[in-house]
Amino acid sequence: MERTCTRAASGTILFLLLWWCLSFLSMADVIYRPTDLFSISCGSSTNFSTLDTRNWTSDNHFLSPTNPSVAAPSLTPSTIEGPYTHARLSHSPFTYSFPLTPGPKFIRLFFYSTSYQNFPRSLSSFSVQAGPYTLLHDFNASLNADADDDPSHPDILFKEYCINLQDADKLNITFLPSTTDSYAFINGIEIVSMPPYLYYTDPDDSTEQPQFVGTMTTYVVESKFALETMYRLKAGEHTISSSEDTGMLRTWDADSKYLETKSEESIEFKNPTNLSFTKKIPNYTAPDQVFRSVRNMGRDASINMRNNITWQLTVDSGFTYLLRLYFCELNPSVDEAGVLRFFIFIHDQLATDWADVFMWTKQWGVPVVKEYVVIISENPKKVNLSLKMHPHPESIIQDAQINAIEIFKISNYRSSLAGPNQDPPLQTAVVSRQGSNKKKGASKKTLTAVTGTVFGVLLLSFIVTFFFVKRKKNIGIESKKVGTSRRDVSSSLPTNLCRHFSIAEIRAATNNFDKLFVVGVGGFGDVYKGYIDDGSTTVAIKRLKPGSQQGLNEFMNEIEMLSQLRHLHLVSLIGYCYESNEMILVYDFMDRGTLRDHLYGTDNPPLSWNQRLQICIGAARGLHYLHTGAKQMIIHRDVKSTNILLNEKWVAKVSDFGLSRIGPTGSSMTHVSTKVKGSVGYLDPEYYKRQRLTEKSDVYSYGVVLLEVLCGRQPLLRTVEKKQVSLVDWAKHRHEKGSLGEIVDPALKGQIAPHCLRKFGDVALSCLLEDGSQRPSMNDVVGVLEFVLQLQLQETAHSDVVWESGGDYESSTTEDMFSSSHSNSSGLNSTSYGNKESDRLISENVFSELKDPKGR
Ligand SMILES: *[C@@H]1O[C@H](CO)[C@@H](O)[C@H](O)[C@H]1NC(C)=O
Ligand SMILES: *[C@@H]1O[C@H](CO)[C@@H](O)[C@H](O)[C@H]1NC(C)=O
Numbered sequence: 001m002e003r004t005c006t007r008a009a010s011g012t013i014l015f016l017l018l019w020w021c022l023s024f025l026s027m028a029d030v031i032y033r034p035t036d037l038f039s040i041s042c043g044s045s046t047n048f049s050t051l052d053t054r055n056w057t058s059d060n061h062f063l064s065p066t067n068p069s070v071a072a073p074s075l076t077p078s079t080i081e082g083p084y085t086h087a088r089l090s091h092s093p094f095t096y097s098f099p100l101t102p103g104p105k106f107i108r109l110f111f112y113s114t115s116y117q118n119f120p121r122s123l124s125s126f127s128v129q130a131g132p133y134t135l136l137h138d139f140n141a142s143l144n145a146d147a148d149d150d151p152s153h154p155d156i157l158f159k160e161y162c163i164n165l166q167d168a169d170k171l172n173i174t175f176l177p178s179t180t181d182s183y184a185f186i187n188g189i190e191i192v193s194m195p196p197y198l199y200y201t202d203p204d205d206s207t208e209q210p211q212f213v214g215t216m217t218t219y220v221v222e223s224k225f226a227l228e229t230m231y232r233l234k235a236g237e238h239t240i241s242s243s244e245d246t247g248m249l250r251t252w253d254a255d256s257k258y259l260e261t262k263s264e265e266s267i268e269f270k271n272p273t274n275l276s277f278t279k280k281i282p283n284y285t286a287p288d289q290v291f292r293s294v295r296n297m298g299r300d301a302s303i304n305m306r307n308n309i310t311w312q313l314t315v316d317s318g319f320t321y322l323l324r325l326y327f328c329e330l331n332p333s334v335d336e337a338g339v340l341r342f343f344i345f346i347h348d349q350l351a352t353d354w355a356d357v358f359m360w361t362k363q364w365g366v367p368v369v370k371e372y373v374v375i376i377s378e379n380p381k382k383v384n385l386s387l388k389m390h391p392h393p394e395s396i397i398q399d400a401q402i403n404a405i406e407i408f409k410i411s412n413y414r415s416s417l418a419g420p421n422q423d424p425p426l427q428t429a430v431v432s433r434q435g436s437n438k439k440k441g442a443s444k445k446t447l448t449a450v451t452g453t454v455f456g457v458l459l460l461s462f463i464v465t466f467f468f469v470k471r472k473k474n475i476g477i478e479s480k481k482v483g484t485s486r487r488d489v490s491s492s493l494p495t496n497l498c499r500h501f502s503i504a505e506i507r508a509a510t511n512n513f514d515k516l517f518v519v520g521v522g523g524f525g526d527v528y529k530g531y532i533d534d535g536s537t538t539v540a541i542k543r544l545k546p547g548s549q550q551g552l553n554e555f556m557n558e559i560e561m562l563s564q565l566r567h568l569h570l571v572s573l574i575g576y577c578y579e580s581n582e583m584i585l586v587y588d589f590m591d592r593g594t595l596r597d598h599l600y601g602t603d604n605p606p607l608s609w610n611q612r613l614q615i616c617i618g619a620a621r622g623l624h625y626l627h628t629g630a631k632q633m634i635i636h637r638d639v640k641s642t643n644i645l646l647n648e649k650w651v652a653k654v655s656d657f658g659l660s661r662i663g664p665t666g667s668s669m670t671h672v673s674t675k676v677k678g679s680v681g682y683l684d685p686e687y688y689k690r691q692r693l694t695e696k697s698d699v700y701s702y703g704v705v706l707l708e709v710l711c712g713r714q715p716l717l718r719t720v721e722k723k724q725v726s727l728v729d730w731a732k733h734r735h736e737k738g739s740l741g742e743i744v745d746p747a748l749k750g751q752i753a754p755h756c757l758r759k760f761g762d763v764a765l766s767c768l769l770e771d772g773s774q775r776p777s778m779n780d781v782v783g784v785l786e787f788v789l790q791l792q793l794q795e796t797a798h799s800d801v802v803w804e805s806g807g808d809y810e811s812s813t814t815e816d817m818f819s820s821s822h823s824n825s826s827g828l829n830s831t832s833y834g835n836k837e838s839d840r841l842i843s844e845n846v847f848s849e850l851k852d853p854k855g856r
């Protein structure tokens with residue numbers, strides 16, 4: 001997100017502004033004096049100052065004499081004052097080298113996207129590397145400038161980062177063109193020191209660490225991370241310019257344009273209460289103005305109670321974000337804890353239900369900053385991170401308030417902060433470009449817009465058709481439910497979204513059910529690998545043993561469920577065949593078989609810890625979608641490691657919906673409560689005992705899978721010592737003793753960072769709590785596992801310190817433990833609950849309980 005870096009100024013008001021600025025300067029208290037301060041104007045040969053009090057110097061001292069870049073003036077002068085008269089440009093990489101003291105620094109980059117001599121505007125595309133960190137990757141400046149339609153700084157792009165220089169005394173910043181045809185450029189670079197623990201977490205102070213939203217844990221912003229400032233907003237309509245900051249030249253933007261509803265008000269407290277800074281929040285944290293202007297909801301309690309005060313802040317997906325929320329109580333009518341208490345939601349998750357500034361500070365005028373960390377999951381597009389606040393019903397004044405918001409992107413495990421480029425602008429860009437001095441792209445853009453419109457119409461008609469078809473299909477299902485019997489199958493099966501195969505097609509696909517094509521065998525029948533559409537598509541074909549009414553129910557159930565569901569992490573049903581007494585289901589083929597095939601009792605090479613985490617996250621997302629994403633909640637009822645399949649790219653897909661139910665109030669409940677179904681070793685004891693089915697039963701079974709993944713053994717092993725028979729009991733026991741590390745799969749030795757192991761253990765065992773209501777939701781599980789993966793990736797990217805046979809856990813018995821559990825789980829022939837057949841299945845056992853009660 002580009003923010004205004006300088007204010008527009010021209011002609012006669014320039015003098016007035018200068019006068020005002022200088023008079024202000026003499027009054028301003030510069031509280032913090034940075035040890036390093038460089039503002040360089042790239043490509044410029046002179047030194048000059050700007051109204052924002054920056055003293056720009058030429059960049060000659062910071063380039064090596066042999067560098068390939070050239071300096072050039074911009075062909076169109078910028079209307080904005082700053083380092084924009086010249087740029088440094090090159091078709092090959094060039095590097096700036098700054099002499100710096102160790103410690104945290106701001107790095108600020110200033111770009112003016114225009115044409116320079118011999119460098120046309122649209123050909124810039126480059127990456128920027130600062131020390132070990134990637135700040136920008138294949139950054140197309142013209143594209144980003146066009147997407148940013150803020151008229152206050154046309155074609156100016158501004159980026160601010162924080163990095164922590166460990167002990168090096170030089171920082172190299174390198175600009176790398178993306179291709180030989182494109183070029184890299186830069187107009188200005190600024191480096192400013194900041195106090196040690198302003199944004200990084202103080203490792204010696206464990207009292208106030210950022211809270212990781214959605215979990216009970218905290219997060220440490222470690223000095224090895226780089227940060228990118230996404231937003232620095234203060235309440236109100238006015239910005240605080242860099243010259244009015246406490247000495248670090250930060251700009252504080254107005255929050256008003258990010259508010260979803262504009263009814264909220266901002267108040268300036270000019271009362272005489274002095275601000276009392278603390279050791280935790282010293283006076284350089286933010287200018288006084290920040291703490292004296294507050295945003296709240298308005299005054300009418302009844303309206304406040306019906307609304308959230310909401311900011312929508314667009315960010316890149318797939319990163320972790322740090323939110324710093326600034327508060328200060330200066331309202332004389334708030335004189336006690338409990339008078340003004342509110343909720344804070346971040347990204348629609350509850351961050352706190354007890355925000356009460358007076359309770360935190362015990363007096364007026366004490367600034368306080370609360371920090372939260374949230375992961376924004378991978379998404380093809382940019383997403384909005386929302387911050388919402390809402391009055392607590394027990395609060396005396398029913399309102400919510402805040403002074404300022406900062407949002408930082410945290411570098412990922414590749415030490416990168418680079419997000420994708422902005423989406424190319426469509427029609428709106430054409431309008432805003434008209435009348436501007438850049439006519440060259442206009443006709444091309446109009447063409448793009450026309451193409452876009454045509455495409456849009458086509459897309460729209462496609463969507464309409466899709467919904468029409470979907471509606472028809474739903475009506476089909478509805479009417480089927482009204483009908484009492486399911487025997488009349490062929491007329492009621494959905495034929496629109498799900499394909500119908502003739503038995504002849506299936507025979508052709510499987511070479512007439514050739515035994516050579518069998519990839520799985522189970523109590524219900526065989527699974528074949530087959531080829532349809534003239535061999536162009538590989539599919540898995542499940543042929544049910546004919547003739548059973550119950551098999552028919554589950555056949556119907558699976559078609560009904562799966563044809564309604566489409567998700568990356570659910571196996572897709574391509575079609576079915578119900579003909580000549582055959583019940584056949586056709587799925588996407590999953591090249592790598594079941595998760596269990598890669599955990600134990602197999603010749604496959606062991607999965608790495610990161611692969612396992614990714615698979616667990618995928619499966620958890622699939623289950624989360626089942627529970628919340630469809631029209632009605634769907635409970636899988638048979639989550640286990642053989643029902644999680646892997647495609648050739650190791651993407652996990654939940655399969656086997658033969659037992660799934662719409663829950664928890666579905667019409668089939670009476671039937672469910674009379675007969676508990678599921679697989680032995682995975683069954684939720686609460687469901688088993690009370691026969692009450694909720695989505696938390698899936699959470700329990702999923703917890704068992706997490707333990708299988710961690711320990712590489714079956715849920716139940718009959719041949720081991722009694723206390724080790726049940727993996728769940730055994731893991732609970734070890735976890736309580738703090739020695740979960742001892743039962744970790746030996747194949748994972750040396751791969752797991754110690755605190756990842758702890759967090760993973762915590763989440764697995766919380767899924768396995770006796771009381772279903774205490775178990776996390778699948779959404780929470782996804783959050784924690786993503787967090788564990790990020791931790792793990794960061795850990796392994798930055799150091800070699802990972803869990804080694806026991807690690808910080810006691811390690812004496814590790815080896816014995818591993819050898820006993822491993823030798824037993826590896827033999828398919830060993831007597832155990834898992835049977836030989838099921839271990840080989842590609843898509844397991846929905847129907848096995850009919851023929852093979854041992855498997856359940
Ligand atoms: C510009 O400023 C730098 C650093 O303060 C100084 O070394 C240099 O001599 C100045 N150049 C000119 C042309 O004044
Ligand atoms: C720029 O130079 C002036 C005059 O020496 C000084 O007052 C001001 O603080 C400098 N600006 C910055 C940002 O250091």
Ligand SMILES: *[C@@H]1O[C@H](CO)[C@@H](O)[C@H](O)[C@H]1NC(C)=O
Nearest residue numbers: 122123124125140143182424
């Ligand atoms: C940058 O984006 C613009 C607009 O999409 C495109 O026309 C141009 O070719 C891109 N430049 C490079 C170097 O990729």
Ligand SMILES: *[C@@H]1O[C@H](CO)[C@@H](O)[C@H](O)[C@H]1NC(C)=O
Nearest residue numbers: 064095096097168170171172
């Ligand atoms: C920085 O760049 C200079 C020359 O461009 C090079 O000599 C030096 O080794 C680099 N330092 C680091 C830490 O990469």
Ligand SMILES: *[C@@H]1O[C@H](CO)[C@@H](O)[C@H](O)[C@H]1NC(C)=O
Nearest residue numbers: 271272273274275276364365
């Ligand atoms: C605020 O501080 C000033 C100067 O330190 C002092 O004169 C004044 O009395 C203080 N005001 C209050 C309300 O404490």
Ligand SMILES: *[C@@H]1O[C@H](CO)[C@@H](O)[C@H](O)[C@H]1NC(C)=O
Nearest residue numbers: 029030031032277282283284
């Ligand atoms: C800021 O705080 C420091 C230490 O607490 C103090 O020495 C300094 O005078 C304060 N500066 C201002 C401008 O209040």
Ligand SMILES: *[C@@H]1O[C@H](CO)[C@@H](O)[C@H](O)[C@H]1NC(C)=O
Nearest residue numbers: 258260312313314382383384
């Ligand atoms: C994000 O929020 C802004 C402002 O409320 C809105 O204009 C935009 O459409 C939203 N974007 C997404 C992806 O929801």
Ligand SMILES: *[C@@H]1O[C@H](CO)[C@@H](O)[C@H](O)[C@H]1NC(C)=O
Nearest residue numbers: 305306307308345348388390
């Ligand atoms: C406020 O936002 C939260 C989180 O998205 C939501 O759960 C809640 O229902 C909203 N409250 C109101 C009154 O809109």
